[in-house]
Amino acid sequence: VQLQASGGGLVQAGGSLRLSCKFSGRAFSSYDGGWFRQAPGVEREFVAAVSWSGGRTNYADSVKGRFTISRDSDKNTVYLQMNSLNAEDTAVYYCAARLRGGTLYTAPNRYNYWGQGTQVTVSS
16 A cells, blocks of 8 residues: 655644545555654654544544544545644654554654655744
8 A cells, every 4th residue: 555645834823734645556445644743853753543434534643633633534644633733743754654554653663665755844
């Protein structure tokens, strides 16, 4: 499966962005999807994950209540709606996928497929 991330940009603190991750190559419903981010000098960290059906989600504590992950099977796309952004959200955001399973993993090494990063910069 190939992943193509888009939607990053520059936004003021308090603003919103929606990231998209387009899946191609294999059955979309076979994969759980996730978003991770990496700031300079920091390890890649988990942001959110969604099950293959969209029925289960998991969020990092730092984004709960502000970010929403979802998926659209008609468009083979996983989204990350980011609201109330702050400077600490500035990072390169990566989408990821793994064959569907019972657990929505938070560790990057649990995901087999990665898209290219998209930069999100929040100005204070």
